[in-house]
Amino acid sequence: MHPKKQVITLERALNLSRSESTALFDKHVNHPLAGLLKLADADMRFTRAEGIYVYDEEGRPYMDLTAGYGTLNLGHNPEEVIKAVRDAQNLPAVLLVGFNPLIGALGNALASILPGDLTVAIFGSGGAEAVENALKTARAATGRRTFLSCGGAYHGLSFGALSVCGSEKFRRAVGPLLEHCALIPFGDLDALQQNLQPKDVAAFIVEPIQGEGGAVVPPEGYLKAAAALCRKFGTVLIFDEIQTGFGRTGKMFAMEHDGVVPDVVTLSKSLGSGVMPVSVSITSEKIWKAAFGSRDRFDLTISTFAGNPAACAAALKTIEIMHREDIPGKAREMGDYARDKLQNLKTKHALIKEIRGQGLLLGIELETGGLFSGAMEQNLALMVITELLHKHHILTSYYEFNPKVIRFEPPLIVTTEQIDEAVDALDRVLARRKQAISLSFGKTAIGRMLHH
Ligand SMILES: Cc1ncc(COP(=O)(O)O)c(C=O)c1O
Incomplete structure (x- = not known):
């Protein structure tokens, strides 16, 4: 290999000065963000x-x-989680024949802390990936095409996730996005009912409490009524608990405040405690089977890094600590x-x-x-x-x-x-x-x- 210029080593990268780091971020990563941070003296x-x-x-x-x-x-950097990742480091890091021994255990751990019959997991690495998997599950299981989501909703920045994003500004720059997506106001049950009535909605995706919308709690009873409407009209209800999950709102999952169980839930962020990127979309056996339970479909859930041992180890240890320490x-x-x-x-x-x-x-x-x-x-x-x-x-x-x-x-x-x-x-x-x-x-x- 003949690199054009000298390649920066990790040792050097770890010892860059503040101005050197900022200059490299500016040139190679995000120029406007670097500019803003510099102006605010926040780089x-x-x-x-x-x-x-x-x-x-x-x-x-x-x-x-x-x-x-x-x-x-x-x-x-919770020490126990870092150690857990080290403990799993001798396992094959990526294994595309067979499966890693921790993945089923993590599916089991998640099923046991989630309410209802949310027992079958599709793993991924980031939050948006879990949202994609949830939306795909809904379409594949129902054969319907429409997605409903809420104004102010944030579900990530991949194409499917952006298609159900509640900010016009975020959608505009990269459109056209997925067709057959509609936005309704968060907390508005009449709008939900009106949109579900034609019975062509595959999924309604909603954060139980909106995060990036500005920590918005919906009106009392909204989630329960929304679940009943989705059931009535045959629509898959997806709760995006990527930000609200793992204790953030005072329960393991925000849905527990209202005693509502969705058809699919998406989780990420604190699932790996920030030590490893890991995400998951979990549904019932019935819905997973309807979506992917045949020989020509089961591999629609594959992703190279999904459920790798290091990610699973971080998640298993995180769940253990969450429980043990309440x-x-x-x-x-x-x-x-x-x-x-x-x-x-x-x-x-x-x-x-x-x-x-x-x-x-x-x-x-x-x-x-x-x-x-x-x-x-x-x-x-x-x-x-x-x-x-x-x-x-x-x-x-x-x-x-x-x-x-x-x-x-x-x-x-x-x-x-x-x-x-x-x-x-x-x-x-x-x-x-x-x-x-x-x-x-x-x-x-x-x-x-x-x-x-
Ligand atoms: C509710 C919710 N869903 C999805 C995402 C997207 O996650 P990621 O940035 O890992 O793709 C976020 C990120 O902030 C989020 O808060």
Whole structure:
């Protein structure tokens, strides 16, 4: 091999400076994102991560309130999960004749923690892949073609997942997408019934609590009624629990709050604790058989890395820890604590419009109360986020489809002291008068950019 230039070694890559890392990311990965991060002075170089903290080059800790968007429910780099992956490392990493010995065990573990008859799994690596598998299952099982989904829904960025995405902006750039897809408002049962009535809908896909839409909990009874309507009209109900699953909302799965069991559920993110990428779409034996249970169809569920031993080991150990440590119970307790503190903050700060969500999938919606409009109103949350990062060493972001809503989504191992620290920091940032926030933001490069 004659490389054109010297190839960067791993050793060198691990020791790049902050500016070198940013330059390479800018050139080879994502130029506009690199630009934005640089402007906000947020192209940090974190060199270590553990529990709810990441550490910069000087060893300073930053509290992570994003938890990899729900991927790090057990915190960064949980040792037991890393060890589990090492323990499985002598097995054939990819085996295309036969199957790895852990895959059936993981299917069994998932079936035993899920409610109802969700027992047959199609594995994959990322969330969008699980969504694709769920949508394919519905079409193949029903012979119908239409997909229904909700405004504000986020299901990933592959073509099928984007076709049921609740944001026009995300769909526009890469269209045309799948035909026969329709959007209805989240929480609207009349719209659901109207769309199901023609009996041509293969699947209705919905997040039990919307994540990227901005931590939106549907009206009481919505999921139960939606399930009854889907049953009545022969439509497969898919719950996307990729972000809400594995304790995030205070139950192992968000569907348990309402006692509703879908026909298919998609899971990923915290299934592998962020140590390994792994995803799954699980359905009943009856639906799986109807979709793929014949010799000419069973291999429609194959993917090279699906259910590889390292991914299965990470998932099996994650499930074991979740149970043993009652992580969903902890999330419920800490979620109640955080919500009370945030509600209390709301009474002090007119900038907070609403606190919402469930468990530790919380959102803080900000508004300027008509004081500002346009970019300032839109970017208030971004200003607060930037200040939390630089002044208080707290990492957070806004929800992808709702830039006014700050993400309060820490790992589920967070303590009351850490919640106190985060809420106090937010209190201090918000306590600066709105004008002061706007002045300080206006002076930053990102502020200048947004106004020009
Ligand atoms: C509810 C939901 N579904 C699907 C996805 C897509 O997962 P991935 O980014 O792994 O493809 C996400 C990611 O945030 C999500 O929150």
